[in-house]
Amino acid sequence: SSGPYMLGTGLLLYLLSKEIYVINHETVAAASILSVIIYCIKKYGADVAAFADKLNEEKVAKALAVKNEAIEHLQTAIEEEKKEQWRVEGRSYLFDAKRNNIAMLLETNYRERLLTVYNEVKKRLDYQVALQALKRQKEQDHMIQWVERNVVQSITPQQQKESIAKCILDLKALSKSAQA
Amino acid sequence: MNLSFFDQFTSPCLLGIPLIAISMLFPSLLIPYSDNRWITNRLSTLQSWFLNPITKQLMIPLNKKGHKWALILTSLTTLLLMINLLGLLPYTFTPTTQLSMNMALAFPLWFATLLTGLRNQPTISLGHLLPEGTPAILIPTLILIETTSLLIRPLALAVRLTANLTAGHLLIQLISTAATTLLPIMPTISILTTTILLLLTILEVAVAMIQAYVFVLLLSLYLQENI
Numbered sequence: 380s381s382g383p384y385m386l387g388t389g390l391l392l393y394l395l396s397k398e399i400y401v402i403n404h405e406t407v408a409a410a411s412i413l414s415v416i417i418y419c420i421k422k423y424g425a426d427v428a429a430f431a432d433k434l435n436e437e438k439v440a441k442a443l444a445v446k447n448e449a450i451e452h453l454q455t456a457i458e459e460e461k462k463e464q465w466r467v468e469g470r471s472y473l474f475d476a477k478r479n480n481i482a483m484l485l486e487t488n489y490r491e492r493l494l495t496v497y498n499e500v501k502k503r504l505d506y507q508v509a510l511q512a513l514k515r516q517k518e519q520d521h522m523i524q525w526v527e528r529n530v531v532q533s534i535t536p537q538q539q540k541e542s543i544a545k546c547i548l549d550l551k552a553l554s555k556s557a558q559a
Numbered sequence: 560m561n562l563s564f565f566d567q568f569t570s571p572c573l574l575g576i577p578l579i580a581i582s583m584l585f586p587s588l589l590i591p592y593s594d595n596r597w598i599t600n601r602l603s604t605l606q607s608w609f610l611n612p613i614t615k616q617l618m619i620p621l622n623k624k625g626h627k628w629a630l631i632l633t634s635l636t637t638l639l640l641m642i643n644l645l646g647l648l649p650y651t652f653t654p655t656t657q658l659s660m661n662m663a664l665a666f667p668l669w670f671a672t673l674l675t676g677l678r679n680q681p682t683i684s685l686g687h688l689l690p691e692g693t694p695a696i697l698i699p700t701l702i703l704i705e706t707t708s709l710l711i712r713p714l715a716l717a718v719r720l721t722a723n724l725t726a727g728h729l730l731i732q733l734i735s736t737a738a739t740t741l742l743p744i745m746p747t748i749s750i751l752t753t754t755i756l757l758l759l760t761i762l763e764v765a766v767a768m769i770q771a772y773v774f775v776l777l778l779s780l781y782l783q784e785n786i
Contacts, residue, residue, distance in 0.1 A: 404736035409649030411735070411756045415764070431601035434608055438598060 564732050568725065571652045583654045586641030610637065613772075617779045625786045628779075635664070636775045643724060643767030647731075647760070656725045658717060665716035668778055673709075676785025687784055712781065716774060723770050727763045734759060 394400040571578040591603050599607070614633045618626055639655060646653025654660045676684035688705040689698065738752040 402739070404732055404739050405649050407735035407738050407753065407756065408731050408760075411731075411753065411760045412647050412649065415757065415760050427605065428601055431604045431608075434604050435598050435601075 564729060564736075567650075567652065567728060567732065568656050569652075570657070579654065582652050583642070583660070586638060586645055589641060589645075590637060617775065620783050621779065622786065625779075625782055628782055628786075631668075632775050632779060635668075635778075636771055639720070639771035639774055640768060643771055644764070646724065646728065647763055647767060653724060653728065655720055656728060658721045661717035661720045662713070665720075665774075665778075666713040669713040669716065669781060672778070672781045672785045675782075679786070684785055712777075716777060720770055720774055723766055727759075727766055730759060731756070731763065 395402070571582055590606065591600075593599065593603060593607065596603075610633060613636060614629055617632055617636075618629055621628070642653060642655050645651055646655070673684075676687075688702050688709065690701070690705070693701055734752060734756045738749050738756060741749040741752060
């Protein structure tokens, strides 16, 4: 494996010793530019290659990202669809509950209205009862007053004197019994 | 072979066949063109990573019509960059050291920007000859000065590129000659000179890249004014 190096060295020495290649000022210039080039390549070569690879990687990664995003999108869409299907199954329960709800509301409303009707009728009947009671009361009062008026009118002066004398006798008797 | 300092600037010839065409077109072989792959190899990736921001930078100040120039400006950048960098290798011929080539590049492109401006918007193009807000007394003088500066642009572009590269190459040759001759006489000075040579080489690499960019940048600026 030292063949190429032997060939290179031999060729170089041949060219130099036979003055086929003359060392002149251009040689020094060549040495300097070649050293600059070799230094740059040795120092930055790997970095530049990695950079170029990174550029390509980013390009591919961007496209892959688009693809993966689309796949994720579709996955979420599938899951959402499945959830919707499960929801459809539960729909009958939902409707039953709603139906029950509505029936309860109707019942409550009916009961309330029934109560209102009862209350109203009772109010009317109470009024009638009160009216009758009042009428009877008034009749009673009027009759009592008429009777009293007539009685008072019929008391003659004679009877008045007799009753007053009797009262006085009773009082005297009572006072006697009280003192004793 | 014994080289004088100016042999590197002679047009290459092999057995009487001028090789100038090959030396001008060879750098394009080193740049892979993009085939229809999505993920390219490292060289193509790096190349597009490098050229896309440059093109974007050049095309941002231009309006939509100016974007027609994107291809020629980008390829001009790449050509000049490759030619300049390859010229730093030993025993190579750099076509951009020839004034003829640089004039051939600068003059038609500049003239194209000028004619585009004069043809499509002559008032605005001529209006560039007088900067805004100049006092009335200076107007005639300033117009003459601006016209001169306008007409000298292609010459400036070409000569700038030629002079920078020629001077750089000559300096490299001179300093390396000094280092070679001083090596048997005063080895320490020789080593010092070699250090200077190394630094100069790094400078020349930078100059090569910058000059290519500056050339194209100025052309795009002239284009901005006129399109």
